Amino acid sequence: MNEPLNKALPGGVVPIASLDLVSVALEALMTRHANVAGMGVLYGPPGRGKSMAAGAMVAQYRAYYVQVRRVWSVKVVLQKVLLEMGVAAPNKATTADLLDLITAQLAKSGRPLILDEADYLIRSDSLIETVRDIYEGSKKPVLLVGTDELRVGLRRWKQMHSRVYQWVEAPAVSLADAVKLATVYAAGVQVAPDLLAEIVARVDGSVRYTCVNLARIRDEALVSGEDEMTLAKWGGRGIYTDESEGVV
Missing domain, CATH: 3.40.50.300 (P-loop containing nucleotide triphosphate hydrolases)
Structure with missing residues (x-):
């Protein structure tokens, strides 16, 4: 049975x-x-x-x-x-x-x-x-x-x-996916649409790198006391991709 x-x-x-x-x-x-x-x-x-x-x-x-x-x-x-x-x-x-x-x-x-x-x-x-x-x-x-x-x-x-x-x-990560992933990997932080769009545009479809970047955003937001992170606030911190140096 x-x-x-x-x-x-x-x-x-x-x-x-x-x-x-x-x-x-x-x-x-x-x-x-x-x-x-x-x-x-x-x-x-x-x-x-x-x-x-x-x-x-x-x-x-x-x-x-x-x-x-x-x-x-x-x-x-x-x-x-x-x-x-x-x-x-x-x-x-x-x-x-x-x-x-x-x-x-x-x-x-x-x-x-x-x-x-x-x-x-x-x-x-x-x-x-x-x-x-x-x-x-x-x-x-x-x-x-x-x-x-x-x-x-x-x-x-x-x-x-x-x-x-x-x-x-397996499809490339989308902006809709990134919004959903942010609720888990950047929990407690409001990730602005422009920053999410920048991540999706840079990670070449990778769900894994999207999650890594969202986790970094959460960590940086907690350190700086921010409850919202926009592209402007993120500034020159860079986005993790599959480039050899990791951050570009």
Whole structure:
């Protein structure tokens, strides 16, 4: 029997555009027709809020979430997924045994699996084909999260590519997003529209840098005793971007 899902967002999570898109995509995977493939890919440049959005899905959809590491082998990936699931494997379990345990748990729970930093999975046939085996064995949603290289790289595996039902490009941060983020990352400080617009114009779409700049604004406002920060008041303090020196 599938475990109940919690559609409410966890406390403190800001419903910016990237999160909304991922939520819609995962909902589509969860409610798709039985004959429709059930994999999804969330892709985009670093800093677009992909991991933040994927992490929110852990609470919203009770998703299993694993952040893949560069050095992991097939067996280690399977062991980490089982660890996230809270499923114990026998000491002498083979790779095939681990795979069977994962697919059985996904099928039983009905919960989706999210694999972040999935670019590392396309470095070998065995890794990406193992992910396909997980999906085929459970028929439950699997969401891969990575850069645009993931989207392009998956074309090398036609059988895998054809099982992707939802392709979601993480959007650039917008002014509307920045307004919402300011309520959390610059809490207690009124950030003026002109300063928010300047941040959005400078961070090249990055949600991460937007959050960093908002946190800096809050810190500077507290130090200077300001309850409002405008572009003029911010003056020459600079805006953090992906430039090599950080502040420009």
